[in-house]
Amino acid sequence: NFRANSLFVLPSNVHLAESEFAAPTFIELIPILMSTTGAFVALAVSIVAQRAFVTSTSGNRLYCFFTKRWFFDQVLNDFLVRPFLRFGYEVSFVILDKGAIEILGPYGISYTLRQLAHMMSQLQSGFVYHYVFAMLLGTTLFVTCLCMWEFRYICWVDYRLCFILIVSSFCMEPSVRGSTGGGLPSVARQATGEAVM
Numbered sequence: 001n002f003r004a005n006s007l008f009v010l011p012s013n014v015h016l017a018e019s020e021f022a023a024p025t026f027i028e029l030i031p032i033l034m035s036t037t038g039a040f041v042a043l044a045v046s047i048v049a050q051r052a053f054v055t056s057t058s059g060n061r062l063y064c065f066f067t068k069r070w071f072f073d074q075v076l077n078d079f080l081v082r083p084f085l086r087f088g089y090e091v092s093f094v095i096l097d098k099g100a101i102e103i104l105g106p107y108g109i110s111y112t113l114r115q116l117a118h119m120m121s122q123l124q125s126g127f128v129y130h131y132v133f134a135m136l137l138g139t140t141l142f143v144t145c146l147c148m149w150e151f152r153y154i155c156w157v158d159y160r161l162c163f164i165l166i167v168s169s170f171c172m173e174p175s176v177r178g179s180t181g182g183g184l185p186s187v188a189r190q191a192t193g194e195a196v197m
Contacts, residue, residue: 135169136169139165139166139169142162142165143162143166146159146162
């Protein structure tokens, strides 16, 4: 008797473990009796009274009611399945996939880059002092960020390179300007008809 105690049940729970033996035998046989009776009734109705069920309106309604499984499928489709399908299409597909993901994804990135490129092209004026101002502003922001950085990251920054960057930004010689004033290059001045000195 090796496995006699493998499924141990506390003595206080014995009535739950052995409750199947507590009911009378007649109650245990009710499902078998009802199944057998239903099978015989269905056989008798389908053989003997089939024509009566098909021709009478009440029998036809009853037949339709039981054939359609009490219209559970119709109720489930109308009130549960279709709203969930509509919700899944409108929210998950239209709003999320075609909406937010495409706007934040490929279409949004390309649109943002186009707008940014257009804004940057509007900033180009052709005047050298505007470009110098932009470089000085960038250098100032770079140095400010370096100085305000937390102390533990300072070991990663080489201040000699920062100094070389700042000095080189001041000492850079401008390229051939081609104009003596007004900010337009010589090619642009020739196109507008002004004399080049």
